[in-house]
Amino acid sequence: MTDVSVLLQDKINKDLQFVLTCLSEVLQELDLHSVAAIMPWREPAEVPAAHPVSVEQACQLHSIAFQLLGMVEENAAVQLRRMMETAHGPSHERGLWGNTLLRLKADGFEESAIAASLAAVHIEPVLTAHPTEAKRSSVIAKHRAIYLLLVKNENPILTPSERQQNRDEIKEQLELLWRTGNIYLDKPELRSERRNVIHYLKNVFPQTLPLLDNRLKAAWLNQGFSREALQQSQFPQLGFGTWVGGDRDGHALVTAEVTAESLQDLRLNALGVIHRCLVDLAAKLSLSDQLQPVPAGLQQWLGERAARLGATGAEALARNPIEPWRQALNLMMAGLPLTVVRDHAATLDDAPGSYPTPAELSADLALLDQSLRDIGAHRLADMEVFNARRLVDTIGFHLAVLDVRQNSAFHDRAVAQMLAAAGLQDSNYADWPEPKRLAFLIAELACPRPFLLPGLRVGAEADAVLDCYRVLARHIQAYGADGIGSLIVSMTRSCSDLLTVYLLAREAGLLVYDPAGCRCLLRVVPLFETIDDLLGAAKILHPFLAHPVTACTLAATANGRKPQQQVMVGYSDSCKDGGILASQGALYRAQLELTQVGDACGVNLCFFHGRGGSIGRGAGPTHRFLEALPQGSLRGAFRMTEQGETISQKYSNLLTASYNLESQLAGVLGMTARAAQHTQSAPELPQIMELLVHTSMAKYQQLISGEGFMDFFAQATPIDVMEQLRIGSRPARRTGHRTLADLRAIPWVFSWNQSRYLLPSWYGAGTALQQLQQAEPALFELLCADINRFPLLRYVFMNIELAVLQADQEVMHGYAALVEDPAVRDRFLGQIDAEFALTRTFLQHLFKQPLAQRRPTQLAALQLRQTPLAALHRQQIDLLRQWRLVLSSDGTGDASSPDTGERASKLLGRLFLTVNAIAGGVRNTG
Numbered sequence: 001m002t003d004v005s006v007l008l009q010d011k012i013n014k015d016l017q018f019v020l021t022c023l024s025e026v027l028q029e030l031d032l033h034s035v036a037a038i039m040p041w042r043e044p045a046e047v048p049a050a051h052p053v054s055v056e057q058a059c060q061l062h063s064i065a066f067q068l069l070g071m072v073e074e075n076a077a078v079q080l081r082r083m084m085e086t087a088h089g090p091s092h093e094r095g096l097w098g099n100t101l102l103r104l105k106a107d108g109f110e111e112s113a114i115a116a117s118l119a120a121v122h123i124e125p126v127l128t129a130h131p132t133e134a135k136r137s138s139v140i141a142k143h144r145a146i147y148l149l150l151v152k153n154e155n156p157i158l159t160p161s162e163r164q165q166n167r168d169e170i171k172e173q174l175e176l177l178w179r180t181g182n183i184y185l186d187k188p189e190l191r192s193e194r195r196n197v198i199h200y201l202k203n204v205f206p207q208t209l210p211l212l213d214n215r216l217k218a219a220w221l222n223q224g225f226s227r228e229a230l231q232q233s234q235f236p237q238l239g240f241g242t243w244v245g246g247d248r249d250g251h252a253l254v255t256a257e258v259t260a261e262s263l264q265d266l267r268l269n270a271l272g273v274i275h276r277c278l279v280d281l282a283a284k285l286s287l288s289d290q291l292q293p294v295p296a297g298l299q300q301w302l303g304e305r306a307a308r309l310g311a312t313g314a315e316a317l318a319r320n321p322i323e324p325w326r327q328a329l330n331l332m333m334a335g336l337p338l339t340v341v342r343d344h345a346a347t348l349d350d351a352p353g354s355y356p357t358p359a360e361l362s363a364d365l366a367l368l369d370q371s372l373r374d375i376g377a378h379r380l381a382d383m384e385v386f387n388a389r390r391l392v393d394t395i396g397f398h399l400a401v402l403d404v405r406q407n408s409a410f411h412d413r414a415v416a417q418m419l420a421a422a423g424l425q426d427s428n429y430a431d432w433p434e435p436k437r438l439a440f441l442i443a444e445l446a447c448p449r450p451f452l453l454p455g456l457r458v459g460a461e462a463d464a465v466l467d468c469y470r471v472l473a474r475h476i477q478a479y480g481a482d483g484i485g486s487l488i489v490s491m492t493r494s495c496s497d498l499l500t501v502y503l504l505a506r507e508a509g510l511l512v513y514d515p516a517g518c519r520c521l522l523r524v525v526p527l528f529e530t531i532d533d534l535l536g537a538a539k540i541l542h543p544f545l546a547h548p549v550t551a552c553t554l555a556a557t558a559n560g561r562k563p564q565q566q567v568m569v570g571y572s573d574s575c576k577d578g579g580i581l582a583s584q585g586a587l588y589r590a591q592l593e594l595t596q597v598g599d600a601c602g603v604n605l606c607f608f609h610g611r612g613g614s615i616g617r618g619a620g621p622t623h624r625f626l627e628a629l630p631q632g633s634l635r636g637a638f639r640m641t642e643q644g645e646t647i648s649q650k651y652s653n654l655l656t657a658s659y660n661l662e663s664q665l666a667g668v669l670g671m672t673a674r675a676a677q678h679t680q681s682a683p684e685l686p687q688i689m690e691l692l693v694h695t696s697m698a699k700y701q702q703l704i705s706g707e708g709f710m711d712f713f714a715q716a717t718p719i720d721v722m723e724q725l726r727i728g729s730r731p732a733r734r735t736g737h738r739t740l741a742d743l744r745a746i747p748w749v750f751s752w753n754q755s756r757y758l759l760p761s762w763y764g765a766g767t768a769l770q771q772l773q774q775a776e777p778a779l780f781e782l783l784c785a786d787i788n789r790f791p792l793l794r795y796v797f798m799n800i801e802l803a804v805l806q807a808d809q810e811v812m813h814g815y816a817a818l819v820e821d822p823a824v825r826d827r828f829l830g831q832i833d834a835e836f837a838l839t840r841t842f843l844q845h846l847f848k849q850p851l852a853q854r855r856p857t858q859l860a861a862l863q864l865r866q867t868p869l870a871a872l873h874r875q876q877i878d879l880l881r882q883w884r885l886v887l888s889s890d891g892t893g894d895a896s897s898p899d900t901g902e903r904a905s906k907l908l909g910r911l912f913l914t915v916n917a918i919a920g921g922v923r924n925t926g
Contacts, residue, residue, distance in 0.1 A: 004080070005856045011076040012069075012864075015150065016041060019068045019174075022167060026174045032057070040065050040868040055875065059913035062868055064177055066920035070649075071147045073861065078655045079154060090219050095623030096659075097219035100666040104673055111225045117673040119234045120636030123664050126241035126403065126485075126608070127200065128643045129193040139180060140196070140648050146173045147653050190258055194244045194265060200651050201240055201399050202269045206277070209238070209394060210387045211658040212665065232386060236665050237393075240400035241485050241639065242266075247405045248468070249490045250744075256467035262402055263475050263483055264348065270399035271338040272346055274361070274392060278336075281388050282329035285380065294324045298371040301364070305331045309353040328368055332361060337397070350478075357480060358396040365389045398483030404468060405488040405527070408497040410461055415500055417459030418451045418507070437496035438543075445502055445549055448513045469508030476510075476521055484522060486566055486608075492526035493533055495543045502549050517552035524550070525608065529570035531577045531697075534586040538593035541567065545601040554603060564637060567594055568608035571618025572745030578693075579700030579764040580616065580803075584796045585693035592630045606637035613646035616749040616760035620799045622660065626667035628795035631681055634671040638664070644746075649923065682789045688772065688779050689792075695771040696764030703763065703831055708824040710740060715819045716828075717751035718880060719743075721911045754918055756811040756873065759832065761803035766838030769846065784846050801843050805851050805858060806922065808866075809836060811873045818880060869921045876914040883907040 020042055027036035034051040040062065053061075081093060090098030104114050149170045152158075158166065213235060220230050245262025248254035302324060306313030309331065316330035339349040355361045365388055372381040412430035419427035429437070457463050472484055487501050501524045505511050510521045526544070528537040544550055545565060554563035569590060574583035591607060598605040607629075611618035626634065642650065651657040703709065713719060740748075752759045773780040787794045812832065819825035844850055852859050886904045 004084070005860070008076055008080050008857060009860050011079065012072055015072040015076065016069060018153075019072060019146075019150070019170065020065065022171050023064065023068065023174050026171050026178065027061075030175070030178070035061055041069075041864065055879070055910045056913060058875070059872070059910070059917045060178065062872055063913070063917040063920050064174070065868065066865070066917065066923075067143055068146070069864070070920070070923060071143065071150060074649075074653065074656055075147065075150050075154075078151075078653075078659070081659070090215075090222050095621075095663045095667055097216050097662060097666045098222060100670045101219050101223045101225075104670065105223055107674075109673055111229055114225075114669075114673060115229045115234050117636070118230075118236055118669055120672055121236035121665060121668050122239065122637050123236070123661075123668055124239045124241050124401070124639045125661070125664070126243060126639055126641050127197045127400070127647055128243040128247065128641050129190075129197065139177065140652065142173055142177045142180065143648075144652050146170060146177075149173065151653075190245060190253060194242075194262055197242050197244045197647075198265065198269050198399070200647060200657075201242070201266075201395075202273050204651055204654065204657050205240060205661075206273050206391055206395065207654055208658045208661055209390050211654070212238070212662055213387070213390060215658075215662060216665075232389065235390070236669065238661065238665065239394060241403055242400045243403050243405065243641075246402045246485075248464070249405050249407045249410075256464070256471045259402070259404065259468055260471045260475070263398075263471070266399045266402060266483060267397055267479070268338075268346065268348055270395050270397050271336050271348070273395060273399070274358075274397075275333060275336055275338060275340060275346070277388050277391050278329050278333045281384055282326050282333070284384055285325040285329065286323055287325045287375075287377070288322050289324055290322060292375045292377075295371045295374040297367065297374075298324060298328065301367055302327055302331065305335065305364075309334055312351075313353070325368065325371070328364075328371075332364055335361070335364075355397075358392050358482070362389055362392045365392065396482050397479065401483060401485035403485035403488055404472065405490055406465065408489050408491045408493060408500070411465065411489070411497070411500050411504060414459070414461040414465045414504060417462040421456065421458035421462075422451045434494050434496055437494070438499070441496060441499040441503060442547075445499065445506070445511075445518060448506070448511070448518075450507045452507060465504050466507050469505055469510055472522065473509045481521055486523045486525040488525045488527050488568055488608075490527045490529065490570075491533070492528055492540065493536075495540050495547075498524050498526055498540070498544045499547060499549075511549070516556075518549050519552040519556050520549060523553070523557075523566055525566045525568055527568040527570060527610070528590060529573040529610075531574050531582060531586045534569065534574060534590040537567075537569075537590045538597045541565075541594055542597045542601065545597065545603055562604050563602065564604045564606055565598065566606045566608055566637075566639070568610055568639075570610040572610065572612055572616075572749070575616050575618070575760050576740075576743075576745045576748050578697040580696075580761055580800060581765055581768055581796065582693050582697035582700065584792065585689050588628075588630055588689070588792055591633045595630065595633045604635050604637070605633070606639060607633065608639035608641075610641050612641075612643050612746065612749070613649075614749050614753055614758075614761070615799045615803045616752070616758065617745060619646070620795060622663040623667045624791075624795045624798065626664075626671050628792040629671060631677075631679060632675045634668060635675050636668065636672045638668045640664070645919070645923070681792075684779055684782060685790055685792070687776070688783060688790070691772050691775060691779075692768040692793075696768035698764075699767040699835070700764040703828070704740065706828065706831075708821070709828060711821065712816075712819055712824050712828040713740075713751075715884075716816045716825070717755045717757070718815075718876065718911070718915065719747060719751040720884075721880070721908070721915060722747040722751045722754070724908060725912060725915060753922060754876075754915060755815040756806070756808040756922075757815075757832065758803045758807045762800045762807070762839050763832070763835055765797070765800050766835050766840075766842050769842035770838060773842075773845075784848070787846065797843065797846055800839070801847065801851060802855070802858060804836070804840055804843060805855060805862060807836065808869075808873075809833070811870065814873060814877050818877065818884075865921050869918065872914055872918050872921065876911065876918065879907055879911050879914060883911060 020039055024036045024039055024042070027033070027039075034053050035057050038053055038058065038061065084092050090096075091102040093099055101114065149166055153163070153166055153170075216235070217230065221227065242262075245254065245258050245265075302317065305328075306317050309316070312334045313331060316334045317327050319330055320326040335353065335355045337348060337350045337354040338346050339351075340346045365385055369381045369385040369389065372378070372385060409430065416427050416429040419429060426432075432440070452458060452466075475484065487505070489497055489501060492498060502511060502520055505520055505522070505524075512519050512521060526537070526540065528534045528540075545554075550565075551563075554565060558564070569587055571583065571587065574586055577583070578586070594607075595605055609618065611625075613619055650660045749760055752761075769780070772783070783790065783793065787797070813829070816825055816829045819829075840851075847854055883904060886900055886907060
């Protein structure tokens, strides 16, 4: 273990003992001595026989203990990064601004070229409510409070009484945590999911903006670059997106009303954030006209803006008669389309004279900035007004763009209902061959005439789509399209799947016919998810880009730049289809081919990466992920989903959130700057990838298609519990059919991770490497000798290595013992065991060292968790056995009787607690 690893581990152990002591004291004060006695990571104590610990209490204890460990580890990582930066400078940490600029400069990039690439960077994390967060939002809030108290405890100048007060506050939060239910009793409502996402959008992300910009400025100057080259226009763009209230793929609860409410809620909160910022800025800019001259431009603006606002403007001027800069900010606040009732309550109000767009407010802030510079107050402009302008330019009046997603099959049914209502005999649109669909769509889109009369209801799917699109059309008419993201078509399998959206958009008034041609007011975005769809993606995108409606739509939004088309690629279903290597191979190839199509059509692509929180769903270190993307495919614009527990892990706390956003921004800058170099990847990569992908996919599919595999999966993992968890408003299956194809990738991965197989994240890799060694020994040796020549393979196999480290063979066998048929159990467990051993062996060949030597920090974290996790797994296995026996018709009693139902419900509640506790320990649910 390196000195840094030892330092980190010592810090973690010290802080962990501190918080566990606090928790132990709380439990003893609550007369829960027996619970305190089984506290993990402390000296074992005698458990009083008269007070046995219940399953509920044990799970609650372990859940809290694991969460405390996670907070301690997060804080230790933050403190270590700060210490290393202090000791070694801002260029020390890989993937952040300082290191990225250092490497670009070392590679010969000129200051002007880096500045140009920086201006092209636009990232957009998209927060989704996919159900992998097993904690209630009220519990997450308490975790945030404890974390902040831990950070406060780092202050070396706290007096003994202040330190004691801090300790008492930690104990108070721990008591609240203990007394709060730790799981959802009912499925969360969409409103609660939206409220949780908006917390990050309005309370965390706005605070990160000045931190990110200040770190960029410091890193820029540290490389010797000029201050003048980094003007405000050169700063990278950061925006945010969300799917909560817009993602209706298999989610019937996301209605048009929910989407309308979400758009209004986002707008209200954005204006509230801006109002708060302007209030703070006004408190600072108390400049008197008695001490400095008022620039003529500002004086003129005050009069014009006040006149535009009428009585409200006169009132704003009257509040600070000798402080014109405050008067200006008063007028800007008065111009927000918002009525602030009290400090904590506000309503939307599009009063006459209010700002129609955030661009107009940004322009007024620019005038304020210039007025300060005119009187020599450059520091105030740079440090205060700059931040306000960046905030307005980042969140606009919408906070985050709301994407709308729906499945292509749903759209097909909607069109079929429209055709039937229009009197067409052959209305079974889904069964039409592609040429017939395309011919029909091309003819229809040339004509502005809609199918349906206004207000006509023709079927559930058509009504749902059109009601949603009409909400979007009304929002655009009122506020413009800034707050609406993309119309994403999941399971895109043909060009007609995309053009169909234009047809539906026409019915709602989202298509505009003018002399320049027909264009859509919103972007239509394909989502390629399965391996087959990824491999066929280029053939779909080319005719779509060539279609006149797409070309006209992209041209209308280009603003003098090269047109840009967004394409979403999915990491979850592709991995469920063929395993980790086949998924990554298909994604890489698809991005290469799609980029070539974009270039041929004169269009830049913005790839939207649908990554989850676990390796089986595309997770991995951000800077390594970005470096592994195909050369030239990343040209400034980048979107990525943030899902479930990943959101709270990455963004709950300010410094961690800033670190993760900086990793994305700096990583995208590095790849964007190098995109213009047109350097080729290692020439051997295609041959190596083809063999690895083919062999691993065959091995993986042999397993999951084997006779009896679904029985093994159903019994050797807690998938049946996953499907009943109250952790998200979406169902676990798209249509309710109990097949692997219909099962969403999230519960698929969650159940394998919960039972510690992590099978989708590594299965097939060992066989693939063995086959490469046997069939192409020279290529195998080349890969082992210098894997850094292959960023994609380095990234993938490092993730596979981590998955193998997190998997636990003993725990796997414990769950496999639940499989009722010994022949089924032995057959599949034997295959899994053999592949696991082979994968471990070949990973050591590949990386030249045992896992323990290469990953001491991760190994220490896993070893710390091993004993309490093993106890939880044994408990869950025992509860699964009991619960399934009660539900079975072969069990003791009638499964439909009230007594049986009550027993089953009680056992299921306990299972939910074990799932939550294990998820907290593994920190890798979905």
